[in-house]
Amino acid sequence: xxxxxxxxxxxxxxxxxxxxxxxxxxxxxxxxxxxxxxxxxxxxxxxxxxxxxxxxxxxxxxxxxxxxxxxxxxxxxxxxxxxxxxxxxxxxxxxxxxxxxxxxxxxxxxxxxx
Amino acid sequence: xxxxxxxxxxxxxxxxxxxxxxxxxxxxxxxxxxxxxxxxxxxxxxxxxxxxxxxxxxxxxxxxxxxxxxxxxxxxxxxxxxxxxxxxxxxxxxxxxxxxxxxxxxxxxxxxxxx
Numbered sequence: 001x002x003x004x005x006x007x008x009x010x011x012x013x014x015x016x017x018x019x020x021x022x023x024x025x026x027x028x029x030x031x032x033x034x035x036x037x038x039x040x041x042x043x044x045x046x047x048x049x050x051x052x053x054x055x056x057x058x059x060x061x062x063x064x065x066x067x068x069x070x071x072x073x074x075x076x077x078x079x080x081x082x083x084x085x086x087x088x089x090x091x092x093x094x095x096x097x098x099x100x101x102x103x104x105x106x107x108x109x110x111x112x113x114x
Numbered sequence: 115x116x117x118x119x120x121x122x123x124x125x126x127x128x129x130x131x132x133x134x135x136x137x138x139x140x141x142x143x144x145x146x147x148x149x150x151x152x153x154x155x156x157x158x159x160x161x162x163x164x165x166x167x168x169x170x171x172x173x174x175x176x177x178x179x180x181x182x183x184x185x186x187x188x189x190x191x192x193x194x195x196x197x198x199x200x201x202x203x204x205x206x207x208x209x210x211x212x213x214x215x216x217x218x219x220x221x222x223x224x225x226x227x228x229x
Contacts (some may be wrong), residue, residue, distance in 0.1 A: 043118070043205050043220030044157065087156055100145060100209070101170065102218060104156030 004088045009109045012078050020073040020108055022088030031090040033064060033071050036102070039084045044104075047073065047086070083112045116140070118221035120206050126227045127196055135191040135224045139208030146189050147218060148181055149205040157205050163189060164211055196228045 005023040012018040024033065035047040048055055048062045050071075055062040061074040075082055087107040119138040127133050139146050144165055149157035159173040163183045171181075178196075183189040193200055203225050207218040 041222070043207070043223055044218075045220065046217045085156075100211070100216060101147065101159040101162055101173070102149075102157070103159065104149075106154070106156050 004090060004105055006086075006088055006105060006108045008106065009111065011111045011113055012075075013113050014080060015077055018075040018078045018082070018110065020075075020086050020088075020110065021070065022072070023070045024088070024090055025069045027068050027090060028092065030092050032092075033062065033068075034089045034091055034102070035060070035062065035073050035086060036089060036104075037084040037086045038107070039081075044087065049091075078110075078112050080112050080114065083110060085109050118206055118208050118219055120204075120221040120224050122224060123222065124225045124227075126229065128229050129196060129198060131196050131228075133193050133196055133226065135193075135204050135226070137189045137191070137206030137208075137221060139187060139189070139206070140219055143208035143210055143219075144186065145209045145211030145216070145218075146183060147207040147209075148189070148191050149207065151203045151205055151223070153202075160191070193226075196226075198228050201226055201228045 032049050032051050034049040036044040037047050038044045048057050048060050050062045050064055063072045085107040087104050089102050118140055121136045146163040148160040150160055151157040161168055161174055161181050162170040166183055166186045178194045180192045203223040205220055205223045207220040209216045209218045
C-alpha cells in the first residue's frame with residue numbers, strides 16, 4: 001500500500017475551521033483517499049473519501065491536490081466533539097476480495113481549544 | 115440500527131492463559147475484520163473474513179492467534195498461551211464486502227491486558 005504522511009498533532013480553536021493535511025506522494029492512479037477518525041476510547045469511524053475531485057459530506061470536506069500527491073481534510077467549524085485522531089488512508093480501487101484491509105498510520109491527534 | 119458490538123469490553127488474564135474475544139457485526143454485513151491497536155499506534159490489520167471463510171489472514175502475528183466465523187455472522191478471535199505483548203485493544207469491523215470503496219464500521223473494541 002502507498003504510504004501517507006501526516007503531522008503528529010494539531011490544535012485548533014473551537015468554532016474555527018481546521019485543515020488537516022496528508023501527503024501521499026507515491027499514490028497510484030487507482031488509489032482512493034479515505035479519512036477515518038478515532039474519538040477517545042472508541043473504534044475508528046469513517047469520515048469521507050475521494051478519488052480526484054473535491055468531496056463534501058455532512059461531516060467534512062476533502063480537498064485533493066491536482067497531482068493527487070496531497071489532500072486536506074477540512075472541518076468547517078470545529079467543536080469539542082471533533083477532538084480525535086484523524087487517519088488518512090489510501091485504498092486501491094482495483095481490489096479483489098481478500099485485499100480490503102485498511103492500513104492505518106499513526107494519524108494526526110487534533111486538540112480543540114475551548 | 116445496532117452497530118458492531120464486541121464482548122467483553124475488558125479482559126484481564128494471566129500469561130499463558132487462553133482467551134476468546136467475540137464480535138457481533140452489523141446485520142447483513144458479509145465482510146468482517148479484526149484489528150489490533152497498541153497504545154499510541156494506529157490499528158493494525160489481523161484477519162479478514164468474507165462470509166465464513168478467512169479471505170486474508172496475513173496479519174495474524176503467529177500461530178497462537180486464530181479466528182473463526184462459522185455461520186458468517188458472529189466471529190471469535192482466539193488467543194492461546196497469551197503473552198504480555200498481546201496486551202492491546204482488539205477492534206472488530208464489518209462492511210458489506212463490496213469491492214472498491216466499501217466503508218468499514220468499527221466496534222468499540224476489547225481491551226486485553228495480559229499480566
